[in-house]
Structure formats: structure tokens, C-alpha cells
Amino acid sequence: MLIPMIPEIGHFALIVALLMATVQAILPLAGTATRRPLWMAYARPMAAGQFLFLVVAYACLTASFLLDDFSVATVADNSNSMLPWYYKASAVWGNHEGSVLLWSLILGAWTFAVSRFSRELPRDMLARVLGVMGLVSTGFLAFVLITSNPFARLRPNPPADGADLNPLLQDFGLIIHPPMLYMGYVGFSVVFAFAIAALLGGRLDAAWTRWARPWTNVAWAFLSVGIALGSWWAYYELGWGGWWFWDPVENASLLPWLAGTALIHSLAVTEKRGAFKSWTVLLAISTFSLSLLGTFLVRSGVLTSVHAFANDPSRGLFILALLGLTVGASLLLFALRAPRVSHQVGFTWLSRDALLLINNILLVIMTVTVLLGTVYPLILDALGLGKISVGPPYFNALFVPLTVILCVFMGLGPLAHWKRTEGRALLRRVWLAGAVALVVAALAPLAYGGEWNLQVSLGLAAALWVVLPLVRDLWEKSRHRDGRLAGLRRLSLAHWGMVVGHLGLAVTIVGVTVVSNYAVERNVRMAVGDTARVAGYTFTMTELGSRRGPNYVADAAHIEVRRGDDARAFVMTPEKRLYIARGMPMTDVALRPGLFRDLYVAMGEDLEDGSWAMRIQYKPFVRWLWLGGLLMAAGGILAVVDRRYRRAATARDPERPAREVTA
Structure with a gap:
């Protein structure tokens, strides 16, 4: 009897997690305001309990997918009995309901990590940080349960089989890209919580920046990897060879990355020199707010994109209200507290301080540039002032200089x-x-x-x-x-x-x-025996056949490739797939990767005379795009691994007595 009740167990676990998040949000903050240590002490066990029940809820949804429980609406709409098990597991977050549950689970994980690894923080500071994170969790868990319940049943007549996962998402990229991206998005909630806690405590000194810097670096590193993986995924999955095309949903992840980059450098100045205190707090609020904005853009239905989850307006309205409440309350608190902050730190126009300030300003201008290009068309459309399209010419003309x-x-x-x-x-x-x-x-x-x-x-x-x-x-x-x-x-x-x-x-x-x-690109017509020459390489179609996959049938071409007069050849095998459940065609490109160049072949349409439209591309240095992203992420992780860095992050506040350090 336990297996049929798995969705109900998951639903119950979500409700308990919401209740614990609410307690985590209210009691610790009230305890710091009334100086009641017992209330503050609720923060850590509530964070651990919330995370535990979110793990249970997520495990139940995953089990429903793996067991083909098509009585669950999310499973019926996004899975199929023929879908390989690893795509069933990743299909959990390949839809709106599951992805928001993953968002909440990762937020719970970050909250638990802060409670576990920040034991040396002053008791009141830790209570405020976990209380703020509890408020964010409460908002998102309420969103899940009220508008996006992943455990909703299809009764009384569930389908015999599912509609299948979108073929665009049946790829290794879905397995690794969204979790990495969400780890970055949600990770910025930690520095946001530290900033709000510092404002609530009225102590915008360098201490909170020492505590927040490692968490910020880790979140920024995850987001860097997530963006690089998303670019790589789009490059080989969509079939046209683009690596970045200023898609609005892609911009949604770039915005917090730019603001987070400015934040990392501003935190360094505040910690080392005691300068930029108010600016650093404002950047912390802005970075997490942009993460929430990205969540709204993807899930509100206001964008049309291969990456967006188009949903009913009520969901977008709920997230917009959550975004407005978070940003509005944070900026109001900032306006009330920040004017009291003063510092006597000075520097000349030619110094590292000044150069970092200039870079911060430039990064903010770049963020605003991307934000305007992404949101302005939406605002005009919402006001009934017409539709406009802002594309690469705008972004390249401003962003590149x-x-x-x-x-x-x-x-x-x-x-x-x-x-x-x-x-x-x-x-x-x-x-x-x-x-x-x-x-x-x-x-x-x-x-x-x-x-x-x-x-x-x-x-x-x-x-x-x-x-x-x-x-x-x-x-x-x-x-x-x-x-x-x-x-x-x-x-x-x-x-x-x-x-x-x-x-x-x-x-x-x-x-x-x-x-x-x-880059060199040629669109050619090829049949068996035909040859095309691109960038010094000779491409010859030697065979055209078909094969059957686990849930699709495919036409496959065998392309023999030689460089110049070299007698050695290698074979590339592009495919045109038809996914059976959805009847949806997909292009599976053939790639010959290299450090200094990629060869890229994609099958287009069947021209019905034994020939196919083929797109052949030569992509020099394209892998350096993603290598650079991984190096940037590695740089952020290296800083966190530094022992002195970690000691600074967990060091006892010298202005607090020892008896207040433990929770």
C-alpha cells in the first residue's frame, strides 16, 4: 500500500517543510528583536528539519517518475514508459512544477549548509541570517503548494502512458545544467540574508562581509558553470551552431552573474579597507533580486523561448508579488539603515580602491544595459504600446565596448x-x-x-x-x-x-x-557520394541509413571527413530523429571537437530525391568560451579553499563576548 501513496507522502512532506520554514522565519527574528535566546535557538533545527522534509518530497516525486505513475499530472505530462531511466530522473526538473521544487530543495540545502558551517557566528547574527532565508523559503514553498503542486493527481481516469519529455530536453545537458544554474541563483540568497541581517542588526561593519564572501564566491562559481553549460548545451542541441544569441531567458541568468561579479569585488574592498559599505549591501540585494527576476521571466509566460516554462498568469503574478515584496522591503530597510553608515576611509583616484570602484560601476552599467534590452519590450507590450524586438545588434553595440x-x-x-x-x-x-x-x-x-x-x-x-x-x-x-x-x-x-x-x-x-x-558555414545539398569542402576540410557522404532508439526513430548520415590531402579520415554521423510519443522531429548534430576548432554537421530536411539539406560549420576556438567559464568558476572555488579565507569567514566577532558565539 505504500507505493500508491508516494505522491501523498511527498505532498505531506512539502506541507511540513512549509510549516518549519515559517517557524524558522518568525521565531529567530522575533527572538533577536526581543533578546530571547530560546527563540533564536529554533533557527538551526528548523533549517535542518525543513531540508530533511524537502529531500523526502523530492525523493517522492523522483520515485513517481521512475515508477511511471501517470496518475500524477506532472509525470503524465513530462514522461513516458519508453523514456530511459536517466531522462526520467532529470525530467523531474524538466517542467515548471518539478523545477520549482528543485529550486526550493536547493534553497533548503543552502540554508542547512549555513546553519551547519557558520557555528562560530554570533548567535543573533546567525538567527537573523537563517530567519531571512526562512522567509524566502516560506514564499517559495507557498508558491509551490498554492499554484504549482507537483503531486496533483489525475482522477478518475489517468492515462495509460505519458506524453513524454520534450525532445529538446532529452539530453545530458538537462541532467547537469539546471542544477548548476539553480545552485548559483539560490546561492545568492545567502549573501542577501547576510546583508539584511547586518541591516537589521545595525552593524554594517566589515565582519558580515568576511562571513558572506565564501558563500558568495561558491554561488558565483556555480552560476558561472551553469551559464557555460547552458551555452554549450544550446550550441550542440539546437542544431544551428549558436553559442550565445541574447535570448531573453539566457539574459536572465547573465544579469545576476554580472551583479554578482561586482558584488565579489565590492565585498573584497569592504573587508580589506572598510569602504563601499552601503554599496556592497545594495549590490547584495540587487544580485538576489535579479535571481528572482530571472525566475519570474522564465515561469510567468511573458517570454517566448525554448528555455521558458509558459504557464498560466496566476503563477507569474504570484512570483511578481514575491519579487516586489522582497525588493520593496529590502530597499525600504536599506533606506532606513544605510544613511547611518559612515566611514573615514579615503583613497586617491589612482589606487586599487578607485579601479575596483570604476569596474563596479561598469559592471552595473552592463547589467542595466542587458536588463533594459530584456525587459523594455515586455513593458511596452504590457502597456499596449506595441511590440518591438531587441536583438543582438543592440546588445553587441553597447555590451562589447x-x-x-x-x-x-x-x-x-x-x-x-x-x-x-x-x-x-x-x-x-x-x-x-x-x-x-x-x-x-x-x-x-x-x-x-x-x-x-x-x-x-x-x-x-x-x-x-x-x-x-x-x-x-x-x-x-x-x-x-x-x-x-x-x-x-x-x-x-x-x-x-x-x-x-x-x-x-x-x-x-x-x-x-x-x-x-x-567561423565558416555552408548549407549544402548532399546525397550518397556527394562532397563538400569547408575551411580546408572535405566532407563526403558515404552512407545513409536509419536506426531505432529507445523512444525514437532516426535517419542517419555517415560523413567521411579529410583535412586537405591527408589520407587519414574520420567519420561524423549526424541524425534526424522523430520522437514517437510526441511525433516531434529533432536534429542530433555530429561534432568533431578540438581545442582550437570544432567541426559541426547537422541534418536539415529530407529533399525527397535521396538527398538531404546539410549544414556544415567550422568553429575556431569555440571551446574557449566554455573553458573560460570553467576557469572563472575554478578561480572562485580556489579563493574559498584558502584556509585563511575560511578562517576569516568563521572567525569569532571580536566585538562579541565568547558566551554569545554558540547557538
């Missing part, structure tokens, strides 16, 4: 000193790097097929300008009486994290620049 300017100041930052830097000394340290960057960037395009390209030179110059000053800085820091290797070993992991993160951005810029300007 801002990125170049950002790189200019990034190159100067690592070589500048805090508070004050002598202009002549800085010039002596950077002139060689600047000269090398300009010369190499000007000559490198000539070595690539003999074609000089201004955009490529500009992109390479920006990337080199970011990297070469770092090399100079490492060279200087390696000077040690015991040898250069010993000097480098003295550098902290946090410093190496900065180096790797900046290197990752440079690698991404190189990838974007080269593939955008030197």
Missing part, C-alpha cells in the same frame, strides 16, 4: 596599491605589457589565414591586457631569497583564485572574438 573598457581597468587593478599608487611607478610596471598586447593583437590576425580584422585585434588586445599584467605581478611576487618557486608558493590560494578567474575571462574573450569573426 563596455567589456573592452572593463578590461582596461582590470589590467591595471592587480598592479595598483590600496589607497594610493604613484602614477609613474604604475606606468613603469604596465608599459611593456601594453606594448606587447598591442603588437601581438595587431599581428595575430595576419597569421590566421592572412586576414586582418579590427574586431579580432581589439578582442585579443583586451584579453592580453588582462593577462600580461598578471604575469608581471606574478614575476615580481616570485622574487624570494629561496628561489622563485618558493616565492610563488608563498602566494595564497585566494590570490591564485584571482589570477585564474581573470585568466578565464581573457580566455572567454578570445573564444568569443575568434569564433564570431572567423
Whole structure:
């Protein structure tokens, strides 16, 4: 009798989790306001209990998918008995209801992690942080239960089989991309909670930034990986070879990443110098608010995208109300508390402080640019003022120059000193790097097929300008009486994290620049025996056949590929699939990946005379896009792994007595 009741158990667990989140939100915050330690002590056990019941609820939904329980509406709409088990497991979050449950589970996991690994925080601070996170959990769990119940039954006549998972989502990308993205989205709730807790406590000092920085870095790293995976998934899954096309839903993930990047640097200044206190709090609020905005855009139905969950307006209205309440209450609290903050920290216009401030401003301008391009058409449409489309020309015209300017100041930052830097000394340290960057960037395009390209030179110059000053800085820091290797070993992991993160951005810029300007594409008609030549490669169709997959049938072409006159050949096998349950055709591309180039073949339409439309592409340096994203994420993780960094994050507040440290 237990198996038929699995959905009811999951539903009950969700209700209990909501009740525990409500207690977690109310009692600890009330306890800090009334100075009642017993009420504050409820925060940690409620966080653990909420997470436990969310795990139970999520496990029940997963079991319903794996057991083909088509009496559950979510399972019937998004699964099928022929679907492989690993796609059934990932189909749990391949729909609106399941994805919001995953969102809530990850929020519960972050909350439990903060309660587990922040034991050295002052008792009142930990209670406020967990209380704020409890408020966020309460809002989302109420959203799940009221508008998006994943355990709703289809009665009295459930279908014999399911409608199947959208073929676009039947891919390895679905298994890894959404969890990574949500880990980043939801992770910014931690720094948001720390900022609100600091405002509630009236202590906007450097202590809260020390506690919040590791959590922010981890969330930013997850979001970086999630965005890179999403770009990679779109590249090979959609069949046209695009890696980033300014899709509104893709922009929704870029917005908190840009704001989070500014936040990471602002937190560093606040911790080390005690400056930018109010600015850092505002960035923490803005970053999480943009994460909520992305959730609204994806799930409100206001966007039409292959990534969006188009749902009824009531769901979008609920999230919009939650977003408005969160942002409004946070900004009101900020307006009341922030004016009381003052600091006497000064710096000159030529210093690391000033350069980080300029970079922060540029990142905010870039965020606003993307936000306006994404939301403005929606606002016009909602007001009945007409429909407009904002596409790549707008974003490229504004975003690309801002990125170049950002790189200019990034190159100067690592070589500048805090508070004050002598202009002549800085010039002596950077002139060689600047000269090398300009010369190499000007000559490198000539070595690539003999074609000089201004955009490529500009992109390479920006990337080199970011990297070469770092090399100079490492060279200087390696000077040690015991040898250069010993000097480098003295550098902290946090410093190496900065180096790797900046290197990752440079690698991404190189990838974007080269593939955008030197990619080659040909649309050809091919039958067995036909040959096409693209970018020095010869593509010959040697065979055309068919095969059957677990839940689809496919036409498959065998393409023999040779480079130039090389006698060695390799085979690429693109497919055109028809998914049986939905009757939906899909393109399964053939890829020949490489560090410096990708070969990309996609089958188009059957031309009914034994030939097929084929899209053949040569993609130079495209993998550097995602390699750069992974390097940036690795830089964030390196900083967190640094022992001094972790000790600073859990260090006892020197202004608090020891008896208040434990919960």
C-alpha cells in the first residue's frame, strides 16, 4: 500500500517543510528583536528539519517518475514508459512544477549548509541570517503548494502512458545544467540574508562581509558553470551552431552573474579597507533580486523561448508579488539603515580602491544595459504600446565596448596599491605589457589565414591586457631569497583564485572574438557520394541509413571527413530523429571537437530525391568560451579553499563576548 501513496507522502512532506520554514522565519527574528535566546535557538533545527522534509518530497516525486505513475499530472505530462531511466530522473526538473521544487530543495540545502558551517557566528547574527532565508523559503514553498503542486493527481481516469519529455530536453545537458544554474541563483540568497541581517542588526561593519564572501564566491562559481553549460548545451542541441544569441531567458541568468561579479569585488574592498559599505549591501540585494527576476521571466509566460516554462498568469503574478515584496522591503530597510553608515576611509583616484570602484560601476552599467534590452519590450507590450524586438545588434553595440573598457581597468587593478599608487611607478610596471598586447593583437590576425580584422585585434588586445599584467605581478611576487618557486608558493590560494578567474575571462574573450569573426558555414545539398569542402576540410557522404532508439526513430548520415590531402579520415554521423510519443522531429548534430576548432554537421530536411539539406560549420576556438567559464568558476572555488579565507569567514566577532558565539 505504500507505493500508491508516494505522491501523498511527498505532498505531506512539502506541507511540513512549509510549516518549519515559517517557524524558522518568525521565531529567530522575533527572538533577536526581543533578546530571547530560546527563540533564536529554533533557527538551526528548523533549517535542518525543513531540508530533511524537502529531500523526502523530492525523493517522492523522483520515485513517481521512475515508477511511471501517470496518475500524477506532472509525470503524465513530462514522461513516458519508453523514456530511459536517466531522462526520467532529470525530467523531474524538466517542467515548471518539478523545477520549482528543485529550486526550493536547493534553497533548503543552502540554508542547512549555513546553519551547519557558520557555528562560530554570533548567535543573533546567525538567527537573523537563517530567519531571512526562512522567509524566502516560506514564499517559495507557498508558491509551490498554492499554484504549482507537483503531486496533483489525475482522477478518475489517468492515462495509460505519458506524453513524454520534450525532445529538446532529452539530453545530458538537462541532467547537469539546471542544477548548476539553480545552485548559483539560490546561492545568492545567502549573501542577501547576510546583508539584511547586518541591516537589521545595525552593524554594517566589515565582519558580515568576511562571513558572506565564501558563500558568495561558491554561488558565483556555480552560476558561472551553469551559464557555460547552458551555452554549450544550446550550441550542440539546437542544431544551428549558436553559442550565445541574447535570448531573453539566457539574459536572465547573465544579469545576476554580472551583479554578482561586482558584488565579489565590492565585498573584497569592504573587508580589506572598510569602504563601499552601503554599496556592497545594495549590490547584495540587487544580485538576489535579479535571481528572482530571472525566475519570474522564465515561469510567468511573458517570454517566448525554448528555455521558458509558459504557464498560466496566476503563477507569474504570484512570483511578481514575491519579487516586489522582497525588493520593496529590502530597499525600504536599506533606506532606513544605510544613511547611518559612515566611514573615514579615503583613497586617491589612482589606487586599487578607485579601479575596483570604476569596474563596479561598469559592471552595473552592463547589467542595466542587458536588463533594459530584456525587459523594455515586455513593458511596452504590457502597456499596449506595441511590440518591438531587441536583438543582438543592440546588445553587441553597447555590451562589447563596455567589456573592452572593463578590461582596461582590470589590467591595471592587480598592479595598483590600496589607497594610493604613484602614477609613474604604475606606468613603469604596465608599459611593456601594453606594448606587447598591442603588437601581438595587431599581428595575430595576419597569421590566421592572412586576414586582418579590427574586431579580432581589439578582442585579443583586451584579453592580453588582462593577462600580461598578471604575469608581471606574478614575476615580481616570485622574487624570494629561496628561489622563485618558493616565492610563488608563498602566494595564497585566494590570490591564485584571482589570477585564474581573470585568466578565464581573457580566455572567454578570445573564444568569443575568434569564433564570431572567423567561423565558416555552408548549407549544402548532399546525397550518397556527394562532397563538400569547408575551411580546408572535405566532407563526403558515404552512407545513409536509419536506426531505432529507445523512444525514437532516426535517419542517419555517415560523413567521411579529410583535412586537405591527408589520407587519414574520420567519420561524423549526424541524425534526424522523430520522437514517437510526441511525433516531434529533432536534429542530433555530429561534432568533431578540438581545442582550437570544432567541426559541426547537422541534418536539415529530407529533399525527397535521396538527398538531404546539410549544414556544415567550422568553429575556431569555440571551446574557449566554455573553458573560460570553467576557469572563472575554478578561480572562485580556489579563493574559498584558502584556509585563511575560511578562517576569516568563521572567525569569532571580536566585538562579541565568547558566551554569545554558540547557538
